[in-house]
Amino acid sequence: MKIHNFSAGPSILPQEVLKKASEAVIEYNNIGMSLLEISHRSKHFVDVMENARALALELLGLEGKGYKALFLQGGASMQFVMVALNLLEKRAGYLNTGTWSENAIQEAKIYDDIHEVASSKDANYNYIPKGYSIPKDYDYFHCTSNNTIFGTQIKQFPDSPIPMVCDMSSDIFSRQLDFSKFDLIYAGAQKNMGPAGTTLVVVKEDILGKVSRKIPSIMDYKVQIEKSSMFNTPPVFAVYTSMLTLEWLKNLGGIKAIEKVNEMKSRVIYSEIDLNPLFKGYAVKEDRSMMNATFTLANDDLKETFDTMLKEAGISGLSGHRSVGGYRASMYNALSLDSVKALVEVMSELETKA
Amino acid sequence: MKIHNFSAGPSILPQEVLKKASEAVIEYNNIGMSLLEISHRSKHFVDVMENARALALELLGLEGKGYKALFLQGGASMQFVMVALNLLEKRAGYLNTGTWSENAIQEAKIYDDIHEVASSKDANYNYIPKGYSIPKDYDYFHCTSNNTIFGTQIKQFPDSPIPMVCDMSSDIFSRQLDFSKFDLIYAGAQKNMGPAGTTLVVVKEDILGKVSRKIPSIMDYKVQIEKSSMFNTPPVFAVYTSMLTLEWLKNLGGIKAIEKVNEMKSRVIYSEIDLNPLFKGYAVKEDRSMMNATFTLANDDLKETFDTMLKEAGISGLSGHRSVGGYRASMYNALSLDSVKALVEVMSELETKA
Ligand SMILES: Cc1ncc(COP(=O)(O)O)c(C=O)c1O
Ligand SMILES: Cc1ncc(COP(=O)(O)O)c(C=O)c1O
Ligand SMILES: [Mg+2]
Ligand SMILES: [Mg+2]
Ligand SMILES: [Mg+2]
Numbered sequence: 140m141k142i143h144n145f146s147a148g149p150s151i152l153p154q155e156v157l158k159k160a161s162e163a164v165i166e167y168n169n170i171g172m173s174l175l176e177i178s179h180r181s182k183h184f185v186d187v188m189e190n191a192r193a194l195a196l197e198l199l200g201l202e203g204k205g206y207k208a209l210f211l212q213g214g215a216s217m218q219f220v221m222v223a224l225n226l227l228e229k230r231a232g233y234l235n236t237g238t239w240s241e242n243a244i245q246e247a248k249i250y251d252d253i254h255e256v257a258s259s260k261d262a263n264y265n266y267i268p269k270g271y272s273i274p275k276d277y278d279y280f281h282c283t284s285n286n287t288i289f290g291t292q293i294k295q296f297p298d299s300p301i302p303m304v305c306d307m308s309s310d311i312f313s314r315q316l317d318f319s320k321f322d323l324i325y326a327g328a329q330k331n332m333g334p335a336g337t338t339l340v341v342v343k344e345d346i347l348g349k350v351s352r353k354i355p356s357i358m359d360y361k362v363q364i365e366k367s368s369m370f371n372t373p374p375v376f377a378v379y380t381s382m383l384t385l386e387w388l389k390n391l392g393g394i395k396a397i398e399k400v401n402e403m404k405s406r407v408i409y410s411e412i413d414l415n416p417l418f419k420g421y422a423v424k425e426d427r428s429m430m431n432a433t434f435t436l437a438n439d440d441l442k443e444t445f446d447t448m449l450k451e452a453g454i455s456g457l458s459g460h461r462s463v464g465g466y467r468a469s470m471y472n473a474l475s476l477d478s479v480k481a482l483v484e485v486m487s488e489l490e491t492k493a
Numbered sequence: 494m495k496i497h498n499f500s501a502g503p504s505i506l507p508q509e510v511l512k513k514a515s516e517a518v519i520e521y522n523n524i525g526m527s528l529l530e531i532s533h534r535s536k537h538f539v540d541v542m543e544n545a546r547a548l549a550l551e552l553l554g555l556e557g558k559g560y561k562a563l564f565l566q567g568g569a570s571m572q573f574v575m576v577a578l579n580l581l582e583k584r585a586g587y588l589n590t591g592t593w594s595e596n597a598i599q600e601a602k603i604y605d606d607i608h609e610v611a612s613s614k615d616a617n618y619n620y621i622p623k624g625y626s627i628p629k630d631y632d633y634f635h636c637t638s639n640n641t642i643f644g645t646q647i648k649q650f651p652d653s654p655i656p657m658v659c660d661m662s663s664d665i666f667s668r669q670l671d672f673s674k675f676d677l678i679y680a681g682a683q684k685n686m687g688p689a690g691t692t693l694v695v696v697k698e699d700i701l702g703k704v705s706r707k708i709p710s711i712m713d714y715k716v717q718i719e720k721s722s723m724f725n726t727p728p729v730f731a732v733y734t735s736m737l738t739l740e741w742l743k744n745l746g747g748i749k750a751i752e753k754v755n756e757m758k759s760r761v762i763y764s765e766i767d768l769n770p771l772f773k774g775y776a777v778k779e780d781r782s783m784m785n786a787t788f789t790l791a792n793d794d795l796k797e798t799f800d801t802m803l804k805e806a807g808i809s810g811l812s813g814h815r816s817v818g819g820y821r822a823s824m825y826n827a828l829s830l831d832s833v834k835a836l837v838e839v840m841s842e843l844e845t846k847a
């Protein structure tokens with residue numbers, strides 16, 4: 140049975156990427172050795188790293204604009220720490236739109252003063268705050284573009300008078316944005332970019348080197364840039380598989396092309412949620428995420444029936460996070476429109492049954 | 494042509510491990526999805542993580558002795574930082590036996606006072622200092638069991654009056670030791686344990702929680718232990734492949750069995766180095782590493798001939814690190830005795846030619 144994989148992350152990857160990655164584990168490029176067995180300083184792997192870094196900048200439209208791309212270890216959670224270590228001198232402003240923003244704030248507080256410029260905690264994060272102001276004298280402003288758990292997404296980014304840092308872990312490469320509005324973007328690979336184990340950081344070089352604290356070498360963006368993202372042994376397989384996914388996206392037509400598909404997928408799911416009386420959307424409409432659609436059953440008695448129907452249809456990874464309950468359909472780049480249609484079919488079938 | 498892979502790291506892995514890892518990238522355990530595509534909170538992956546952690550303790554003989562095993566991100570270089578963050582309150586003693594010790598010292602100095610209890614820098618690290626003393630009032634003592642670059646290895650560990658921390662990146666699981674002498678052991682996976690992208694940390698719980706600084710959650714060993722090594726998304730593929738390698742080692746008979754093979758391999762290479770007048774060993778004999786044999790040509794004019802012969806014999810990854818020059822034969826667990834014999838054959842063939 141074909142599985143429709145709605146997992147929130149690690150999540151679905153393109154079949155052709157999995158095939159190539161699997162082959163490279165046995166033998167890379169006919170060199171008689173696995174990709175896992177060769178020196179990261181060999182030309183074979185240096186080319187992979189450089190290609191991945193270049194593709195990331197190219198797809199974001201950030202080539203030649205003073206940005207560098209890094210593939211680091213530690214996950215997005217390590218960036219919560221590194222952002223503060225590298226940029227926080229006195230005070231920073233954070234937009235609190237959910238669990239991941241909260242975590243980013245908590246870790247940054249270890250180093251200095253953090254001010255929540257706005258928060259949607261009052262409504263369990265079912266919306267994105269608007270109309271807040273960002274103080275000019277802060278070191279930077281931090282936001283989370285897509286709230287994986289609550290299913291909200293920032294549609295309109297503020298014009299920040301200070302460096303803008305964004306956690307794009309769950310929607311990078313999924314929609315067109317003016318990425319040059321941001322000074323630092325980070326994203327764990329395991330949603331739209333590759334397997335777990337590497338994190339993309341795209342940073343404008345001129346914001347670095349302004350804090351007075353000593354930064355451990357491995358956590359210093361300047362050092363990582365100097366070392367071409369190989370201060371130490373990189374997570375070879377995760378970088379290679381991310382490179383393959385970025386190549387797949389480029390061949391598809393880049394962000395512009397995938398955005399169209401993502402728009403269709405989200406239209407299909409949200410219209411079912413709205414039209415079908417058995418389901419209720421969680422996030423307020425204007426802030427709905429194109430990546431993670433969160434919804435609940437109007438009547439919890441139907442849960443068992445619905446879950447069984449989902450299972451029979453091969454729909455996997457649909458349970459909502461415990462902070463929201465209900466269901467969450469994560470529809471990252473590699474998920475096909477067909478999988479969303481399969482889900483919607485089950486939802487409308489439930490209506491006929493109920 | 495069969496490649497004899499002497500790479501210093503990332504390095505050779507068992508063929509059966511590569512085969513299983515490759516298959517899991519396409520589909521894991523007949524679940525209709527790749528290992529890369531499933532939630533790390535699913536039972537499928539939680540089992541992998543728990544199995545890997547248990548195997549590590551079992552192979553080291555540390556079950557039920559107050560230790561916990563963690564599979565973290567960031568490489569051994571991140572442990573240079575985490576060790577200091579978690580354990581350094583006032584002062585620590587470090588044994589300086591090479592580049593990696595130097596790096597560990599440099600990163601720890603960011604946090605507090607570091608004292609080199611002894612160093613072999615005076616002889617470009619071709620030996621292991623002995624007879625030094627470890628002050629009782631320091632927070633911990635740090636050493637590097639095997640010096641990957643210089644080809645030396647500690648044979649006799651001191652009886653430390655304070656917690657003993659050891660970087661075993663390049664010889665973990667290769668020889669029998671009383672591992673309970675150590676309070677914290679760390680090792681990047683990419684030599685004896687798996688692909689690059691995860692780092693094993695084995696820590697005795699009772700040494701933790703004694704420093705006054707605030708530690709970022711992701712870098713706090715206590716937090717990682719509480720979260721069963723899943724504070725955030727782990728490097729799924731690297732952990733799985735490490736688990737497969739640990740299973741392979743267990744099926745082989747564990748460290749005791751592989752130690753015998755490693756002893757044979759190192760006897761074969763070092764006797765050739767000693768008996769063949771064209772080669773000179775770099776490290777002093779009593780401190781020679783069983784994992785990385787470093788040697789030079791007595792006459793550099795033979796370099797081109799030797800390199801061509803190596804190439805023709807399919808011998809790969811033999812160039813020495815620039816800090817030593819010459820050659821380095823890395824003979825990790827997965828390298829067969831046959832590969833070492835193939836190398837030695839080329840070395841003795843050179844003697845007939847010269
Ligand atoms: C928006 C966002 N930020 C951060 C994280 C944490 O990522 P990691 O597990 O790589 O630390 C996640 C994980 O799902 C996320 O969705
Ligand atoms: C003994 C030792 N320690 C530390 C390291 C650094 O490891 P990583 O690249 O994982 O940070 C190495 C790498 O070769 C090593 O051999
Ligand atoms: Mg969230
Ligand atoms: Mg409805
Ligand atoms: Mg060394």
Ligand SMILES: [Mg+2]
Pocket residue numbers: 765766767768769770771772773774
């Ligand atoms: Mg000799």
